[in-house]
Amino acid sequence: MKGLLHQTYIEVRLQLRRREVLVFTLLLPVLFLIFFGALYGSQKQHGVSYIDYIVPGYAVFAVMAVALGTLSSNIAFEREFKILKRLGGTPLPRLYLLLAKIIAGALLAGAVIAVLLLFGTFAFHAHLHGNILGSLAVLAVGVLSFAAIGIAIGGTVKPDSAVAVGNLIYLALSFLGGVFIQLDQFPSGLLTVARFLPSEHMVHAMQSMWTFGEGLNQVGGDLLVTAAWGAAAVIFGARRFRWM
Amino acid sequence: MAQSEAAVEPTAAEASPETIIVRDLVKSYGSIRAVDGVSFSVSRGQIFALLGPNGAGKTTTVEILEGYRKPDAGTARVLGYDPIAQGHAMKERIGLMLQDTDLYGKIKVGEAIDLFRSFYSHPQDAGSLLALVGLESHRGAFFENLSGGQKQRLSFALALAGNPEVAFLDEPTAAMDPQMRHQTWDIIRGLRTQGVTILLTTHYMEEAQRLADQVAIMDHGRLLAMGTPEDLMAGSAHDIVTFRAPAGVDLRTFQGLPSVVNVREERPGLYAITTTDALDTVGALSGWHVRTGTPIEGLRVSGATLEDIFLNLTGTEVRD
Numbered sequence: 001m002k003g004l005l006h007q008t009y010i011e012v013r014l015q016l017r018r019r020e021v022l023v024f025t026l027l028l029p030v031l032f033l034i035f036f037g038a039l040y041g042s043q044k045q046h047g048v049s050y051i052d053y054i055v056p057g058y059a060v061f062a063v064m065a066v067a068l069g070t071l072s073s074n075i076a077f078e079r080e081f082k083i084l085k086r087l088g089g090t091p092l093p094r095l096y097l098l099l100a101k102i103i104a105g106a107l108l109a110g111a112v113i114a115v116l117l118l119f120g121t122f123a124f125h126a127h128l129h130g131n132i133l134g135s136l137a138v139l140a141v142g143v144l145s146f147a148a149i150g151i152a153i154g155g156t157v158k159p160d161s162a163v164a165v166g167n168l169i170y171l172a173l174s175f176l177g178g179v180f181i182q183l184d185q186f187p188s189g190l191l192t193v194a195r196f197l198p199s200e201h202m203v204h205a206m207q208s209m210w211t212f213g214e215g216l217n218q219v220g221g222d223l224l225v226t227a228a229w230g231a232a233a234v235i236f237g238a239r240r241f242r243w244m
Numbered sequence: 245m246a247q248s249e250a251a252v253e254p255t256a257a258e259a260s261p262e263t264i265i266v267r268d269l270v271k272s273y274g275s276i277r278a279v280d281g282v283s284f285s286v287s288r289g290q291i292f293a294l295l296g297p298n299g300a301g302k303t304t305t306v307e308i309l310e311g312y313r314k315p316d317a318g319t320a321r322v323l324g325y326d327p328i329a330q331g332h333a334m335k336e337r338i339g340l341m342l343q344d345t346d347l348y349g350k351i352k353v354g355e356a357i358d359l360f361r362s363f364y365s366h367p368q369d370a371g372s373l374l375a376l377v378g379l380e381s382h383r384g385a386f387f388e389n390l391s392g393g394q395k396q397r398l399s400f401a402l403a404l405a406g407n408p409e410v411a412f413l414d415e416p417t418a419a420m421d422p423q424m425r426h427q428t429w430d431i432i433r434g435l436r437t438q439g440v441t442i443l444l445t446t447h448y449m450e451e452a453q454r455l456a457d458q459v460a461i462m463d464h465g466r467l468l469a470m471g472t473p474e475d476l477m478a479g480s481a482h483d484i485v486t487f488r489a490p491a492g493v494d495l496r497t498f499q500g501l502p503s504v505v506n507v508r509e510e511r512p513g514l515y516a517i518t519t520t521d522a523l524d525t526v527g528a529l530s531g532w533h534v535r536t537g538t539p540i541e542g543l544r545v546s547g548a549t550l551e552d553i554f555l556n557l558t559g560t561e562v563r564d
Contacts, residue, residue, distance in 0.1 A: 002362045003362050003363040005362075006358070006359055006362035006363075007359065007362075010348075010351065010355060010359050013351075013355070014348050014350050014351060017350040018350060078348075081344065081346040082342060082344035082346055083346060083347060083348060085312070085342065085344070086342055086344075086346075086347070086402075088312070089310055089311075089312070089335065089340045089342070090335055090360060090363040090364070090406070091332060091335045091336045091363050091364060091365075091406070092363045093332065244312070
C-alpha cells in the first residue's frame with residue numbers, strides 16, 4: 001500500500017515536470033476553452049449557450065488526453081527503456097504499478113477539469129448543472145475505460161509508434177465523439193460510426209448531466225457502452241500486454 | 245497482491261545452506277538454446293560469478309532466477325522460493341541490478357531511492373544507501389543528468405534498497421571507471437561479510453578472479469568449468485614464459501625447445517612461450533642463449549590466468 005501511494009506520488013510529480021505533458025495534455029483543453037469560448041461561447045443553440053456544451057466536452061477531452069494519450073506513450077516508453085521491467089523486479093505488484101498510473105492520471109485530469117469549470121463559469125458565464133457525486137462517477141468510468149485503452153496500446157504497440165498511435169486515437173475519438181463539433185452537424189454515415197464510440201457516449205453523458213441537468217439514471221446506457229470498451233481493452237491487454 | 249499471500253512459504257527447507265539452486269535448467273528462444281542444461285548452487289554468503297562472452301546465456305539464467313522468465317525445463321530456487329509461483333514473496337528478500345539501468349529521466353536520485361524503499365517492508369536507510377555508492381551530493385540531481393557510471397551506482401543502490409538476502413547483479417561494473425569498479429568490489433565484499441549471497445555476471449576476468457568465491461565459465465548455454473578461481477587456474481597444466489630478445493628471431497627456434505606448446509611474438513622483441521614444463525623449457529632456453537650469444541632480458545615465468553583458462557575453454561576472445 002505504501003508502495004502504491006509512493007508510486008502514485010512519483011507518477012504525478014514526473015508528469016508535472018515534463019513540459020510536453022504540461023503543454024499538450026494539461027494546458028491544451030484550457031486553451032481550447034478560452035479560444036472557442038471567446039469565439040462562440042455566447043451563441044445559443046436550442047436555447048442553450050454554446051459554452052454549456054463545450055465545458056463538459058472538454059472535460060472528456062482532458063480525460064482522454066491524460067488517460068489515453070499520455071498514459072499510452074508513457075507505458076510504451078517505460079517498456080522500451082526497461083523501467084517497467086525494473087519495477088517488476090520489486091515487491092510492488094504489477095497491478096499496483098498500473099493502478100498508480102491510473103490514479104495519477106485521474107488526479108491530473110481532475111485538476112484540468114477544475115480549471116475548465118472555473119474558467120467556464122467565471123470567464124464565460126456557463127450555467128452548468130449536475131451533482132458532484134454523479135459527475136465524479138461518470139468521470140471515473142471514463143478515466144478507467146480510457147486508461148484501459150491507453151494501457152492496452154502502450155503495452156502492445158511498438159514503442160516508437162506508440163506516441164503516434166495513442167495521440168491519433170485520442171484525437172480521432174475527440175473529433176468523432178463531438179468534443180469540437182456538435183454531433184447534429186455530422187453527416188449521417190459518420191454519425192452512425194460515432195454512436196459506437198466511447199468518446200461520443202462520454203460527451204453525451206457529461207452534457208446530459210452538466211448542460212441539461214439530468215441525473216445519473218439517465219446516462220446508464222452511455223456508461224455501459226464506455227465501460228464495454230474499457231472491458232474489451234482489459235481483456236485484450238491481459239492477453240497481449242508486454243512488460244519488457 | 246492478495247492472491248500470492250497464501251503461497252509465501254518457501255517450498256524447500258529454509259535451513260538449506262544453499263540460497264540459490266539451479267538444476268538442469270533449459271530455456272530456448274525459437275531454435276536457439278540460450279540455457280542448455282545448467283546446474284549449480286550458491287551457498288549463503290558466497291559470491292558466485294557467471295563468466296562468459298555475450299550471448300553465453302548468463303543473463304537468461306539470472307532472469308529465470310529473478311522470476312522474469314519461465315524455464316522450459318529444470319528447477320530454479322532462490323531462498324527456497326519458486327521464482328515464478330512465489331515471486332512476490334521472493335522479491336521482498338532479493339535485490340537486483342539489470343544490465344539496463346535506465347529510470348525515469350525526470351526522477352531525482354533521492355526520490356528514486358525513497359520510491360524503491362517504499363516497496364519493501366524492511367528498507368535500508370536512504371542516507372546510508374546514498375553514502376554507500378557515493379551519490380550523497382547528487383540527491384537532488386535528475387536521473388537524466390547522471391553519467392553512465394553514476395546511473396549504474398544508483399542502480400546498485402536500488403538493488404540494496406530492501407536489505408536483500410540475495411543480490412543478483414548483471415554486469416554491475418560495466419559502465420564504471422576503474423576506481424569506482426574497485427570501490428564497488430569493496431561494497432560487494434562488504435555485503436558478503438553481512439551474509440548476503442551474491443550472484444553476478446561479468447565478462448571482466450579480473451572481476452571474477454578478485455571477487456568471486458566460485459566462478460562458473462559459461463558459453464553457448466552450458467557451464468564449461470566451475471570452481472574457485474584458484475582451482476580453475478591450478479587445473480591448467482600450462483605456464484607462460486615471457487622474455488625480451490632481438491626482434492624477428494625465427495619462432496621455430498623456440499618451438500623446437502622441450503615441452504613447448506605454443507610460441508608467440510606478442511610484439512617485436514617480446515616473446516611468450518606456453519609450456520607444460522617451465523623448468524625444462526627455461527633450461528634449454530638458457531643453453532641457447534649461451535650457445536648463440538643472443539641477449540635475453542626480462543625473463544619471467546607465470547602461471548596461466550583465468551583469462552587463459554577462459555580462452556582455452558571457450559576458444560574465443562570475450563565477445564563484447
